[in-house]
Amino acid sequence: MIACRQVAKALANHRYYELPWYRRIPMFIHIRLCVMCGKYHQQIVDVQRGVHDYLEHEDAGDIETHVHLSDEAKARIAEAMEQK
Numbered sequence: 001m002i003a004c005r006q007v008a009k010a011l012a013n014h015r016y017y018e019l020p021w022y023r024r025i026p027m028f029i030h031i032r033l034c035v036m037c038g039k040y041h042q043q044i045v046d047v048q049r050g051v052h053d054y055l056e057h058e059d060a061g062d063i064e065t066h067v068h069l070s071d072e073a074k075a076r077i078a079e080a081m082e083q084k
């Protein structure tokens with residue numbers, strides 16, 4: 001098993017999804033099994049995967065960029081602004 005230090009160094013210097021599979025797999029196993037650094041590094045991997053997914057969707061142009069508020073939500077926001 002690779003060391004915590006190696007996982008930390010690799011994640012600090014590279015994006016998880018850009019690493020070759022032969023480096024990602026031992027890292028993934030370590031993160032799953034290591035109580036010491038697993039939780040922390042799992043969060044980093046999740047965030048990096050999220051960014052990767054976002055970028056892929058952005059490239060594909062299928063991101064919903066418009067946020068639709070319900071009339072009720074709009075009224076609530078307007079009301080909150082008037083109170084200030």
Ligand SMILES: [Zn+2]
Pocket residue numbers: 003004005007030034035036037038
């Ligand atoms: Zn570890």
